[in-house]
Amino acid sequence: MNKHGRAPVFRSPSKQAIAAGSFIALLLAFLLFLASWNAPPVVEAATPDETSVASRLDSESSEFLRGVIVSCPRWGPIWGTLAMEEALDDIRKLGANWISVHPYARVAQDGSLRIHPTSETDFLDRAVGYAGVRDLQLFWKPHLAYWGSFAWRGAITFDDEEEWNRFFTDYRRFILDQASFAERHSLPLFAVGTELDLTVDHEDEWRSLIREVRRVYSGRLTYAANWDAVDTIPFWDALDYIGVQAYYPLAEAGEVVSAQSLSEAWDRRLATLRKTSAAHGNRRILLTEIGYSRSSRNASAPWIPGLETTPETLDRRSLLLDTAIRKIQADPLVAGMFWWKWMPGTSSGHDADFSMKDVEAREALRHAWLAKPRAMP
Numbered sequence: 001m002n003k004h005g006r007a008p009v010f011r012s013p014s015k016q017a018i019a020a021g022s023f024i025a026l027l028l029a030f031l032l033f034l035a036s037w038n039a040p041p042v043v044e045a046a047t048p049d050e051t052s053v054a055s056r057l058d059s060e061s062s063e064f065l066r067g068v069i070v071s072c073p074r075w076g077p078i079w080g081t082l083a084m085e086e087a088l089d090d091i092r093k094l095g096a097n098w099i100s101v102h103p104y105a106r107v108a109q110d111g112s113l114r115i116h117p118t119s120e121t122d123f124l125d126r127a128v129g130y131a132g133v134r135d136l137q138l139f140w141k142p143h144l145a146y147w148g149s150f151a152w153r154g155a156i157t158f159d160d161e162e163e164w165n166r167f168f169t170d171y172r173r174f175i176l177d178q179a180s181f182a183e184r185h186s187l188p189l190f191a192v193g194t195e196l197d198l199t200v201d202h203e204d205e206w207r208s209l210i211r212e213v214r215r216v217y218s219g220r221l222t223y224a225a226n227w228d229a230v231d232t233i234p235f236w237d238a239l240d241y242i243g244v245q246a247y248y249p250l251a252e253a254g255e256v257v258s259a260q261s262l263s264e265a266w267d268r269r270l271a272t273l274r275k276t277s278a279a280h281g282n283r284r285i286l287l288t289e290i291g292y293s294r295s296s297r298n299a300s301a302p303w304i305p306g307l308e309t310t311p312e313t314l315d316r317r318s319l320l321l322d323t324a325i326r327k328i329q330a331d332p333l334v335a336g337m338f339w340w341k342w343m344p345g346t347s348s349g350h351d352a353d354f355s356m357k358d359v360e361a362r363e364a365l366r367h368a369w370l371a372k373p374r375a376m377p
Helices: 015-038 050-058 082-093 122-133 161-184 203-216 259-279 311-329 359-371
Strands: 065-070 098-101 104-107 113-115 137-140 143-145 189-194 220-226 241-245 285-290 334-342
Touching (some): 082 122, 098 334, 137 161, 220 285
Parallel strands (some): 065 334, 098 137, 104 143, 285 334
């Protein structure tokens, strides 16, 4: 019964109605077929988890990262000059396939940072262009300038919560600006921090920052830990490479070194790094910085600058360079190495220490990198 109390009357459809309905059904089916023919397949967007990113990105590169760090006086305008172009030409002739540049922000004792936004540093855009036309890949590695405030980057720490909050607020602004710059220029490798090893116990802040960097930057990420702090970094699982500032002591003070003793010392260091890698999902190691000066202590304390030119010092530096390159490139655990440092322009007080323009340094790179560079497995 319907709402008026009458039984509903059912009528058989006419032949015309049946035909019209069939035509409409066929037309709709045909239109759906055309739409499915032209439309791309629907694929659910997958968000890569942090533990799979390293292996996916490593597979995109087949060469060992043969890198040189191009440093600067002051805060970097020289990276955008003719001197930079000449430096890159010289570096390329030694067999390098990567360079690293380290834009600065200055940190104060109260945690505040003085930042030069990338929108106001056109010399950085020029530096990227200079590297690109020479087929040199770029590792973007922002630094904090600490002079006048702290003894070195590894000593940067703060006294109260207000200073810590100020630091991470400003540092986030600095790093996200630099990461966005790296993404705009399709730079393949970026460091979220360098030697800030007294800050890493603020793990939540670092993990939050790394997630934010991932949102604006699609390349590979690392953190450059000082050699004696690698195992204190709590967030390696959020990054693609374990980065090491590799100023490892390889001898006791005053010890006479040989190719064999240095080789054995590197075996021990690499064995330790292998354990670190295994503890963090077998992430590969990247030597974000390595260098030796012309110092009488360049084997026992490689971070110490020096300008000695005695035959013993120069011979030992050559041996240190040759052994490091040979041992590191032969180990499939290590993805690459970046040598400190090469400063564009003529020699000055700024670039004398650790200079890779020195004859023994040039020869070490040329011999190792032009002879038969190792491809990554």
